[in-house]
Amino acid sequence: MLDIAEELNRWVEQGRDFAVATVVAVGGSAPRRPGAALAVDADGTAIGSVSGGCVEGAVYELCRQALEDGEAVLERFGYSDDDAFAVGLTCGGIIDILVTPVRVGDPVRPVIAAGLKAAASGEAAALARIVSGPTHLVGRALLVRADGSYDNGSHDGGCYGDGSRGGGSYDSGSYRGGFGAHPELDRTVAAEAGAFLDAGRTGTLEIGEQGSRCGAPLTVLVESSVPAPRMIVFGAIDFASALVRVGKFLNYHVTVCDARPVFATRARFPEADEIVVEWPHRYLERTEVDARTVLCVLTHDAKFDVPLLQLALRLPVAYVGAMGSRRTHLDRNDRLREVGVTELELARLRSPIGLDLGARTPEETALSIAAEIVADRRGGSGVSLTGAHTPIHHDVASAPVGRIGSVA
Template structure:
């Protein structure tokens, strides 16, 4: 949903009426992940999509209808001989799409504006989309320092409201969507919880031309990019217009003081032992999810010896992705940046990096089993559980 938040928030600010379509359920193969979204205004202007294009035309029409009626609707799409070339999924999966109106002055409009503002503040938050039940189409936002329960549908049982609030609070720093079901089979409320942790970081050490290309591609891919190089003549904001931050500091000092977590990728592109070894010594001992360094195999061997001399263990140096990037065969800065970013994505997602035509099975990873929590009406305490507790993803 991140990809539509900028235009959606702009439409809210303009008090433009529109509809939001969200992929809320998927079985077998699906071209998009849960939470994929599309917005359509009354003039038919579109941002985003909920599939690879096969059902988006039909969803577009449903969005226009939702703006007119002011009502939400949930539709299931699959494949059959009759629908394959109309509004069916050519991939063979089955998906559910929720379409809800976002009208001026409504709580849905406020939730979208608040969500975008929280993301700009790098504040982890979670959005609950009520997908089934009497409150279908409601958006519930959990953010730092705010009482999410005030946004929970008032029609919900107090125990359910409390459980939903607690679960969305826990989801703020998670990495995967969560399906929650509350109540009984007769009177159930289903919620798709979408986490919005802070954006992943890409820290680039060294202001070389490869860094310029990687900064541009990383920013376009949703990373918060930092370029670090003590040489101000090389590391300028004008040279790196896509970077969120350009730091003039010795890299090892910067890495020692900046927040680093599993969503951080660190790429050392300098080819200079004065920068490389001290920076890598800090990076490889940090919780960064990816650490890579540019250089030939001979450079790598020399660098490994220097790291060992600096006291790093074999286990620590084994974390280093060097020579950096996937073997795509490109040579230009842009092609090299693409190979580096591809490896970062592969490591983060657990992929193998091979050509899809040489693999078997579904193109897209199987949709994980939804984590669910069932809460009976009237329960007030002890009703919630940590997402995933006892339930597989």
């Protein structure tokens, strides 16, 4: 649901009633991953997608029904061998979809509204929703923030948490906030959701109704909203300009860094989020990176490359690639060994950067670099799908529908 947070946040601000259908889990081949959503408002306007078109019509009707009766429902869709025209996934997969009404006055609306607002503003937050279990709990939600606090979305005394994962309060002997069930359930789900948030993951977990492995089992969907991952492009050259455009298309926060002020200008890189005039290795020393950050070294100049890569290859980032010919690559590796870079560290370096597409132009080269980044992230081989027998989707393996699983 958080993948369409900006549009849904506007609906909330406009006071619209709507229902949202969210992919909870997938089995086999399926076009969308957990967290993908389709929403329908009271006027019949629809946004988003849960299947790329296979079951959208049926899910649309489920949303309309949820708006009428106010009931959350979990529905499974799969391939039908008996009737080629039956509602199902022609790709052969199975998806579970949670449909939740979000009407003015519904108890779940405040927490969903808070989650949508957080996601739309770029705040790190995780939205946990009960997707299966006791009927009275299905569809209930809990919002977990980056500082570990969690709340039920209201701002009139309904916020809970003491800055650690596992807040909550009692009032006159009855628990307020969260799922409205056992307080330990809130604390346990908040701790689990915090771990999902730290990793930027969306997926499901199973837990007992009282917050342990005991009691009636619940399945909880945790959707993480995190700031856009960073792409840092070192070297303000024409290839960098094309890579910035592709990086923005892939929803990265893109920084261009070069020590030469005549090249690192806003005029040359109008689409970059940030332009830094500084020696690359010095900037990398002081800037924040994480496990989703990609570093693209396009300088192919030893005085920039060697100190930069010496540092970059020791950082816990997702990808490090460097431009240059094969001769440049071999020479650069020798220089890196001379300054103490190990063979294990060198093995992390993608050089020459990009996949073999036969690219010539800056735009084609940017495409080959982006393709390698995606393949590296998703575990793809980079080979043509035509005639291949490899899976089309290479995400972190999802558990079968109904079991514990998560995806990146």
